[in-house]
Amino acid sequence: MKSFFRFLYELIGSPQPPSETPVYREVIFPNVGLLTLGVSLALVLIFYYLINRAMGVATFNKVRHWTIFLMANAIIAFIIAIVQCNSQQVAEHSYIYWLATINALYGLLWFFLFSVILRKGSTNASTTPF
Amino acid sequence: MAKLFLFGIGGTGSRVIRSLTMLLAAGVQLPNCDRVVPIIIDPDAHNGDMNRTVDMLKSYQQIYNRLGQREDGFFHTNISTLSSISADTNGGVKDTFVFDFGGINQSFRQYLSYDQLSIDSKGLVELLFTQDNLESPLTIGFRGSPNVGSVVLNKVVDSPEIRFFADNFQAGDRVFFISSIFGGTGAAGFPLLLKNLKDQNTRLSNARYLRDALTGAVTVMPYFALQSEDNSIIDSNSFLTKTKAALSYYEHNLQGLDALYYLADTPDTPYENQPGGTAQRNKAHLIEVLAALSIVDFMQYPDAELRNGGPHFHEYGLGVDTQELNFSHLPDESREMIAKQLTQFLYFTRYHKQHLPTDKAPYHDNLNLDYAMRNEPIFKELNNFLHSPEFGVDEWLKELAQNRRAFRPFDLTTDDFNAMIAGKPVEKKWNDFFNKGLSQNYFLNSLNDAAKSIQEPDNFKKLLALFDRVTDKAFEEKVKVV
Numbered sequence: 001m002k003s004f005f006r007f008l009y010e011l012i013g014s015p016q017p018p019s020e021t022p023v024y025r026e027v028i029f030p031n032v033g034l035l036t037l038g039v040s041l042a043l044v045l046i047f048y049y050l051i052n053r054a055m056g057v058a059t060f061n062k063v064r065h066w067t068i069f070l071m072a073n074a075i076i077a078f079i080i081a082i083v084q085c086n087s088q089q090v091a092e093h094s095y096i097y098w099l100a101t102i103n104a105l106y107g108l109l110w111f112f113l114f115s116v117i118l119r120k121g122s123t124n125a126s127t128t129p130f
Numbered sequence: 131m132a133k134l135f136l137f138g139i140g141g142t143g144s145r146v147i148r149s150l151t152m153l154l155a156a157g158v159q160l161p162n163c164d165r166v167v168p169i170i171i172d173p174d175a176h177n178g179d180m181n182r183t184v185d186m187l188k189s190y191q192q193i194y195n196r197l198g199q200r201e202d203g204f205f206h207t208n209i210s211t212l213s214s215i216s217a218d219t220n221g222g223v224k225d226t227f228v229f230d231f232g233g234i235n236q237s238f239r240q241y242l243s244y245d246q247l248s249i250d251s252k253g254l255v256e257l258l259f260t261q262d263n264l265e266s267p268l269t270i271g272f273r274g275s276p277n278v279g280s281v282v283l284n285k286v287v288d289s290p291e292i293r294f295f296a297d298n299f300q301a302g303d304r305v306f307f308i309s310s311i312f313g314g315t316g317a318a319g320f321p322l323l324l325k326n327l328k329d330q331n332t333r334l335s336n337a338r339y340l341r342d343a344l345t346g347a348v349t350v351m352p353y354f355a356l357q358s359e360d361n362s363i364i365d366s367n368s369f370l371t372k373t374k375a376a377l378s379y380y381e382h383n384l385q386g387l388d389a390l391y392y393l394a395d396t397p398d399t400p401y402e403n404q405p406g407g408t409a410q411r412n413k414a415h416l417i418e419v420l421a422a423l424s425i426v427d428f429m430q431y432p433d434a435e436l437r438n439g440g441p442h443f444h445e446y447g448l449g450v451d452t453q454e455l456n457f458s459h460l461p462d463e464s465r466e467m468i469a470k471q472l473t474q475f476l477y478f479t480r481y482h483k484q485h486l487p488t489d490k491a492p493y494h495d496n497l498n499l500d501y502a503m504r505n506e507p508i509f510k511e512l513n514n515f516l517h518s519p520e521f522g523v524d525e526w527l528k529e530l531a532q533n534r535r536a537f538r539p540f541d542l543t544t545d546d547f548n549a550m551i552a553g554k555p556v557e558k559k560w561n562d563f564f565n566k567g568l569s570q571n572y573f574l575n576s577l578n579d580a581a582k583s584i585q586e587p588d589n590f591k592k593l594l595a596l597f598d599r600v601t602d603k604a605f606e607e608k609v610k611v612v
Contacts, residue, residue, distance in 0.1 A: 058574035062490060124578045126492045 002026065005033035012102050016095035023088050032084045032103055036077045040110035043073045048115070048122035061125035070111050077107030132302040133215065134163040134429060135295065137323060138170045140315030141412070142350050142421075143308045144180040149414060150422035151183070151190055152526050154207040155515065156475035157598070158468055160429050163304065165208040167215060169295070171229045171286060171319055173268055178411030180228065186521040187227045189514050196508050196590055203598040204475065212291060216298045222290035229291055238278055239264040272315050276376070279318025286319070287326040296327075296334035299343070306425055307347035311376045312369040320347060321383060328386030344388050344436050346428040349380070351394035353417040389431070389442045391424035393417055395535065413529035416455060416537040419468075420446055426467055454536045456552040457612045469539070469612045473551060474601035476540050479516045479523045481573055481597070484545060491574050493581035493596060497589040508590050539612075547573075547604075556608045568608050576600040 006025050009032070015024035047069045051057050081100035090096070120126050138147040147168050154160065168187060172180045193205050200206040213223040224230055239245075244255060244264065255264070263278050272279040286292060307324065309316030324347070326332065327340050334340065352369040384390070395417050424444065428436075436442065450459045457469045486494075487503060494500070503509045516523050530537040540550050547568035548556040556567040566572065580599045586592040 056571075056575045058491065058571045058578060061492075123582065124492065124575060126578070126582075127495045 002030050005029040008033065008106065009099060009102065012098055015099075016093050017091055020090045023090055028084050028088055028090070028099075032081050032099070033106075035080045035084070036103055036107050037110055039076050039080065040073050040107055041114055043069050043076075044111060044114040044118055048118055048125050052125035052128075053121070053123045056123075058124040061122075061128050063129050066115070066125070066128045070108060073111045074104040074107045078104040131165065131300075132163045132304070133165045133167055133300070134160070134425075135299075135303065135305045136166055136168045136425065137305070137307045137309075137319075138168055138172075138183075139307065139309040139319040139323070140172055140313055140317075141174075141177060141179045142310035142313065142316050142418075144170055144172060144177065144183040145412065145414065145418045146308045146348070146350075146421040146425075148179075148183040148186060148521070148526070149418040150425055151186055151209065152523060153419075153422055153426070153468060153471070154209065155190060155193075155205050155523070156468070156471040157202060157204050157206060158426060158471045159202070160207050160426060162429050162432070165210055165215070167210055167212055168227050169212055169229055169291070170227055171283070171323075172315055173231045173272070173282065174315075175228075175231070175269070182411065182521040184227050185518075186515065189511055189518075189521070192508065192511050193515060196588075197594060198591075204478065204594055212295060216294075223294045229286060229289070231285070235269055236267070237264065238266050238268060238282070241268060241282060272313075272318065276313075276318035276372070279315050280322055283315075283319045283322050286323065292326075293334065296336050296340060299336045299339050301339050301342075303339070304344045304346070304429070305340075306345070306428060308350075308421060308425075309347070310350040311380075312352045312373045316350075317372065317376050320349065321380065324384060324386060341386065344433060345386055346389040346391070346425070346436075347387060348391040348393060348421045348424040350417060350421055351392060352397060353393070353395035353415065354397050354412070384441075388436045388440045389428050389444065391421070391428070391444045391446070393421055393424070393446055413533045414526050415533045416530060416535055419530065419537060420464075423464055423467060453534060454538055456537075456554075457539045458553055465612065470605055472539065473609060473612065474598075474605055475523065476527070476550060477547060477568075477573075477601045477604060478597045480545075480547070480550070482513075482516055483524070485570055485573070489574065491578055493574075493577040496581045497593055497596075499589075499593070502589055506590070512590075548608075551609065551612055554609070554612050568604055572604070572608075573600060576603055 002025065006029055009024075009029045015021045047066065052061050078100045081103040082096060085096045085099065115129065119128060122128075136147065136150075138144055147170065150166075154166070160166065170180055170183065174180065187209060190205065190209055191211070194208055197205055199208065211225050211227055213225045238259070242255060242264075244252065247255065258277060263275055266272075266275070266278065268278075268282060272282065305327065307320045309320035311317050324345070327334070328345070329337075330341070332340070351373050424446075427444070431442075447461070448455065448459060449461050452459060457465050460469075486499065489499075499509075503513070514522065519525055524542075527540060527542060531540075531542060538552050541552050544550060548558070558565055558567045577596055577600050580596050581592070584592055584595050584599070586595055
């Protein structure tokens, strides 16, 4: 698990400053990765199964509505990375924002993949986003 | 495979068949038969009422043929042309709902070969017929003259169509006649046809089946008046006199009927005086719906009950004498027959017009409706049946609402499904914020849900099945009773 998230987040380069590499690899990457996966899954479930199935809302199923959730997921993923870095009291560095940005992109990716996998179970959004 | 042979005679016959077809399209049950065979008998080949009824029947038939046999739902009753009940037509019977008079392009005088008659016969003809009768062109029917009709319609009995009808008549089939008593074609045609079908000495085949067949009729007494015009041939002031004369004939000369339904109404706003032709296209009237209900009522009787102690005579009375009727003014029995089905059909028709073309939803994608509604002929046919300005459901409901007496079970001016049933809005609880009653969201959610559970590869059949189910659910959950 740790090596999986280390692989994902080190695609943009090694953590900076180098002295804090162990904290990133041992704590921050797994935490941020799992939280982002969890939040993406939760938002997908809310969109497809809560709103567009259980609540019976049939007019919140367009691509634009899905995009709102997608972007919200990216913003949350961005914030998660920053909050995690701050909570581990790593040194202030522009790397934190690069990490947050790539996490936002992974958030987009997870949300998209979960959407593709789970959309068929929805009543009103089974054809969203395509 | 019991059949109901429905003889619609004259303009009233066409109009009642139009209303019956609407009821059957809405899903009203017609028990004790698997197939309805309308035979419209009207020598006026250009009659506006008849032609739009025929157009509608053809449209219904195409839709039914695509949907196939089902136990219930919209368009579930098989309506066929006479020729389609058997493959062996000998080429003499056309595939049409209308009896083929072969174009009687002559006057009554020519039809009788008056000039070749002996002096004595001419005298008799002049005693029985006026000069107007004799000069009347038969191309536009009998113009309110049953004495003319009773001569010309004898041709019907010896026709290939009636022989074909008799050849294919089977035990268990029923016959029903629709006619008016105060006009020309219906008043003459009904007793004439009945007499010939039930005749002990008939030359028609299956004579025993015909004689034993359960036979009903609705005879419509005056329910409209015509504008008085000095040079017009039809004078509606004579309707009552003609009715009395015909009734006194019926009293002693209608043999072989098992049930007879009488309907009448007090005329209100007079119709435009059109003796026939394309211009004779009257607005749909409540009486025609009630006459159509008499056919449903007749078919609901089991064989044993109809044969026991007949003939059974029926008259109809409204719960309240009002000029604008909705469902609540109908007696319970009538309301139970049609209210739910017509409400479902209205929801379908309105949703089809208001939302179906623009919906973006899984059910829409699942049925490929964007493509189908633009390109597939059967979807265009359904659109015709529902919205044609000539014969569509919208037009029929509008005419019923505009006529006097008006039948206005629905508010046709609103787009709000909650307010469509006149006098019976769908209740929304003030404390239930999420319950919007019959909103577009409600229909969309139900359609999407049903689309997942109905496994039907044919997109047209699935569309109808979806709306059957969804409108049924809407009625049961939100309307409950009317």
